[in-house]
Amino acid sequence: EEALLPAPQNISILSTNMKHILTWSPVIIQGETVRYSVEFQGEYERVYASESWIPISECSLITATVCNITEDISASVAYNLRVRADIGARRSEWGTLKGLFNRNTTSLTPPVMKVIADGYHLLVELEDMGPAFQFRVLCWKKGQERTMQQKVVKEVSSVVHLDTMEAGAEYCVKAQSYVEAINRNSNFSQTQCVRAQGDTSMWL
Amino acid sequence: TAGNKILHFGACRVSMSMTEIRAGFTAIKANIQARDPIRTLSILSYPHSLHKLNSSDRCCITHHLFNFYVDKVFKHCKTEDSYVNRKISSIANSFLSMKRKLGQCHEQNQCVCGQESSEKFKQILANYEGLNVTSAAMKSLGELDILLDWME
Numbered sequence: 001e002e003a004l005l006p007a008p009q010n011i012s013i014l015s016t017n018m019k020h021i022l023t024w025s026p027v028i029i030q031g032e033t034v035r036y037s038v039e040f041q042g043e044y045e046r047v048y049a050s051e052s053w054i055p056i057s058e059c060s061l062i063t064a065t066v067c068n069i070t071e072d073i074s075a076s077v078a079y080n081l082r083v084r085a086d087i088g089a090r091r092s093e094w095g096t097l098k099g100l101f102n103r104n105t106t107s108l109t110p111p112v113m114k115v116i117a118d119g120y121h122l123l124v125e126l127e128d129m130g131p132a133f134q135f136r137v138l139c140w141k142k143g144q145e146r147t148m149q150q151k152v153v154k155e156v157s158s159v160v161h162l163d164t165m166e167a168g169a170e171y172c173v174k175a176q177s178y179v180e181a182i183n184r185n186s187n188f189s190q191t192q193c194v195r196a197q198g199d200t201s202m203w204l
Numbered sequence: 205t206a207g208n209k210i211l212h213f214g215a216c217r218v219s220m221s222m223t224e225i226r227a228g229f230t231a232i233k234a235n236i237q238a239r240d241p242i243r244t245l246s247i248l249s250y251p252h253s254l255h256k257l258n259s260s261d262r263c264c265i266t267h268h269l270f271n272f273y274v275d276k277v278f279k280h281c282k283t284e285d286s287y288v289n290r291k292i293s294s295i296a297n298s299f300l301s302m303k304r305k306l307g308q309c310h311e312q313n314q315c316v317c318g319q320e321s322s323e324k325f326k327q328i329l330a331n332y333e334g335l336n337v338t339s340a341a342m343k344s345l346g347e348l349d350i351l352l353d354w355m356e
Contacts, residue, residue, distance in 0.1 A: 042297035049279045054293050057286050072290055074224055075297035131223070181221045 005029070005092035008036060008083040013069070013097065015106040018132045018179060022059075022067045024095065027085045035061040035086045039094075040069060043077035053082065061086060076182055078102050104182040110189035111135055115173045117194035122163040122171050128156045134178045136185065139163055142170040142193055167198030211355065216263055216309035220302055222356065228294040229348050235288050236281075237346040240339070247331040247340065248347045252324070254354040261321035267310050268317075268325040269351060270303040273344065276332070280341030292345070 010025040027034045038059035045052045059067035073079055078100035085092040112127040126135055139162045140148040153160055165171050172193040178185040211218045237243075248254060248269075257265060278296040283289055309315040332340045 040293075042293055042300075044274070044278065044296040044300045045293065047300070048274060048296070054289055055286055056290070072294065074228065074294040075221075075301050077297045077301050079297075180219070181224065183219070 005034075005085045005087060005090050007093040007095035008065075008085055009095060011081065011083055011095050011097045013081070013101050015101070015103065017109060017129055017177070018070070018103065018106050018182075019068070019130075020070045020073045020101070020103065020106070022069050022081055022083070022097075024065050024083050026065050027092065029087060032087045033063060035063055036065065037061055037084050037086065038067045038069070039082050039084075040072050041080040041082075042075065043079070046080070073101070073103050076102060076104050104184065106179075106182070108177055108179065108184060108186035110186045111175050111177050113137075113173070113175050113189055113192065115192040115194050116159070117165065117171075117196055119197050120165050120167065121161060122165050122173070122194070122196075123159045123161055124173055124175070125159050126153060126156050126175065129177055132179050132181055134180060135175050136178055137162065137173065137175040138188075139171060139173045141166075142172050165196035167196055170195045211266070216306075216312070216314040218302065218305045218309065220355075221298060222352065225295055225298050226349075226352055228291045228298070229352070232288045232291045233346070233349065235283075235285065236342060239283075240343045240346045242335075242339070242343070245331075245335075245343070246347060246350075247328060247344050248350045250331055251327070254324075254350065257324060258318065258320050260316065261318045261324075263306070263309060263315035264317035265321040265324055266355065267303075267306045267315055268321065269328075270299055270306055272325075272328065272332075273348075274299050274303050277341045277344045280337050281345050295348070 006027055008024040008027055012023055014021045014023060022038060038056045039053040040056060041051065041053045056067060056069065056072060069081065080100055081097040082094040084094050111129060114125040116123040116125065122139060124137060135153040137151045137153060138148055149163065151160065151162060162173065163171065170193050172191050174188045174191045176186050176188045211220055274296065278292060281292050332344065335343065
């Protein structure tokens with residue numbers, strides 16, 4: 001009788017900025033192509049629907065050892081994930097994620113940003129991190145932290161106008177991302193400073 | 205953004221990922237409503253619309269309705285379509301998350317149940333139990349936008 005296929009091991013989730021990727025170690029069988037299938041189970045299924053599992057069609061009988069589960073992890077509850085291996089008619093047991101996964105543990109990074117001095121206008125371009133994200137942008141005149149202003153950016157359009165600068169003065173900006181659905185924010189980005197056009201001596 | 209909605213029920217504030225739920229429902233609405241042959245009958249809106257409810261009762265009826273969908277409806281909505289099942293799971297797990305938050309309001313007595321909401325909920329259950337369970341569940345799921353519109 002053919003040996004049972006070993007179940008996939010080292011099943012884990014890499015979750016950054018609300019993108020959740022399931023990965024596992026390959027099952028190695030000399031001269032064979034191993035295929036994998038993934039299923040998920042939310043807390044609702046565990047508690048109210050007889051612990052049923054739901055297949056992810058995009059990750060059924062795939063040869064890769066990664067699966068993007070972002071679309072299915074769409075509530076802030078605890079999810080379970082499992083992976084199985086197949087070679088033709090041979091099938092492994094399910095390998096299951098160690099522990100449950102809740103999206104509120106995703107790691108959040110500060111947005112990539114570009115600060116622009118356009119004449120006397122202080123502008124910032126923010127990375128589009130997806131629909132779940134908003135941004136908190138702080139700007140101030142260099143050396144005068146008490147002049148710090150805050151702007152909350154809910155929709156990432158092309159450029160955001162932050163302030164009108166004094167001629168020749170230097171202004172600094174930093175930003176953090178915020179996800180309302182899990183009520184968490186990232187650390188602040190590196191501070192970036194730019195100088196307005198014109199000459200400060202004009203004011204002497 | 206994935207617009208969270210902060211619902212205010214008197215002293216109770218509940219944050220809801222409304223956009224995510226609506227996106228999930230919109231993706232399967234036509235499929236679900238096509239499975240409901242009796243379009244003239246409503247579970248949520250018969251005989252009166254939710255909009256007729258007294259605002260002080262909104263928290264209680266919302267709490268009841270989330271329990272209704274989680275406890276009774278979603279489990280009877282399994283289909284042969286894997287994509288539809290995934291979206292139903294997404295909505296069900298979001299409802300579960302919010303049912304819990306609303307439950308906290310209820311426990312802190314910030315979600316008073318007046319006679320009007322109790323009457324309305326009794327009517328909804330009667331409408332639901334007047335059909336066979338699968339038809340009732342599919343119809344209730346198909347009316348989710350009525351609930352979401354009323355909540356927004």
